[in-house]
Amino acid sequence: MAQDAxxxxxxxxxxxxxxxxxxxxxxxxxxxxxxxxxxxxxTTPRFFEEQDQIPTQMGFFxxxxxxTLPPLRAFSAIASSENFAGNSLGKPxxxxxxxxxxxxxxxxxNRSSHVNSWAWGEVADCMMGKSSxxxxxxxxxxxxxxxxxxxxxxxxxxxREPRFCFKTLSEVDVLDDGYKWRKYGQKVVKNTQxxxxxxxxxxxxxxxxxxxxxxxxxxxxxxxxxxxxHAHSPSNELEDSQSPSQLTNFFW
DNA sequence: CGCTTTTGACCAGCGC
DNA sequence: GCGCTGGTCAAAAGCG
Numbered sequence: 001m002a003q004d005a006x007x008x009x010x011x012x013x014x015x016x017x018x019x020x021x022x023x024x025x026x027x028x029x030x031x032x033x034x035x036x037x038x039x040x041x042x043t044t045p046r047f048f049e050e051q052d053q054i055p056t057q058m059g060f061f062x063x064x065x066x067x068t069l070p071p072l073r074a075f076s077a078i079a080s081s082e083n084f085a086g087n088s089l090g091k092p093x094x095x096x097x098x099x100x101x102x103x104x105x106x107x108x109x110n111r112s113s114h115v116n117s118w119a120w121g122e123v124a125d126c127m128m129g130k131s132s133x134x135x136x137x138x139x140x141x142x143x144x145x146x147x148x149x150x151x152x153x154x155x156x157x158x159x160r161e162p163r164f165c166f167k168t169l170s171e172v173d174v175l176d177d178g179y180k181w182r183k184y185g186q187k188v189v190k191n192t193q194x195x196x197x198x199x200x201x202x203x204x205x206x207x208x209x210x211x212x213x214x215x216x217x218x219x220x221x222x223x224x225x226x227x228x229x230h231a232h233s234p235s236n237e238l239e240d241s242q243s244p245s246q247l248t249n250f251f252w
Numbered sequence: 253c254g255c256t257t258t259t260g261a262c263c264a265g266c267g268c
Numbered sequence: 269g270c271g272c273t274g275g276t277c278a279a280a281a282g283c284g
Contacts, residue, residue: 183257185276198275202255211275 161207161228168222173197173212175224178234181210192216206231 168175174197181199188195194214201208208228215221 182255184278186258187274187276190273196274 161209164226166222166224166226167215168224169220170222171220173214173222174199175222179203179208179230189213194219201230203230203232 166175174181180202182202183197184200185198186195187198192213193216196211196213199210199212208226208230210227211223211225213223215223
């Protein structure tokens with residue numbers, strides 16, 4: 001499904017990585033996974049029910065101050081600046097390019113809300129609605145997740161942790177985000193060639209999970225979905241503290 | 253030996 | 269109720 005234009009309206013495009021960085025060497029972002037705001041304008045029910053009217057457009061915009069992200073690191077399989085400049089997901093920002101050396105990797109970010117149903121919708125949205133099939137999806141292929149389905153999702157009682165969805169251009173499936181993960185499952189999702197992998201944080205008392213899969217429409221793109229909040233610091237936090245200024249430039 | 257990965261089985265939610 | 273699907277479990281295998 002969703003063979004048509006991907007609905008990327010809710011994703012923010014950001015660059016990640018530095019040229020020639022080896023795995024674990026190029027710090028990009030360090031932050032903790034904080035609770036998204038419940039009353040943020042783009043996390044209200046209206047946001048989803050009217051998503052048909054949201055222009056399919058990518059761009060840079062500031063994230064809410066109280067929303068931080070899991071740490072991400074650059075890794076060796078970094079797209080060239082050429083790829084970045086030509087990527088349809090967003091326009092390159094000269095200041096970011098210069099601050100990181102002119103090359104980098106494009107990825108998109110999808111924010112999840114604290115409320116279960118929003119998290120479901122947004123993540124599914126970032127995944128271009130690859131979840132379950134059904135006739136509804138045939139009528140909303142360009143959206144991926146229809147408003148109808150979202151309403152149904154909102155009625156789910158099962159409580160979900162807040163989620164963040166990253167779309168990354170990379171040859172490497174698993175981002176080095178500073179945390180240690182243990183794979184606990186792998187599943188072949190319908191209508192996709194690549195399996196989805198399930199990881200859990202190895203830290204005791206930390207229930208953060210993440211899913212990693214390749215985009216069906218573009219296998220070069222890796223979708224990483226974080227679920228939950230880390231109750232600890234990254235395992236290699238010391239390394240992360242080496243270039244804080246770059247961090248600031250990167251996201252703000 | 254301890255940790256991680258693999259993978260088939262199982263379970264829950266949902267549509268019909 | 270049944271089948272489909274995504275997510276998780278857990279035993280076995282792999283690895284350093």
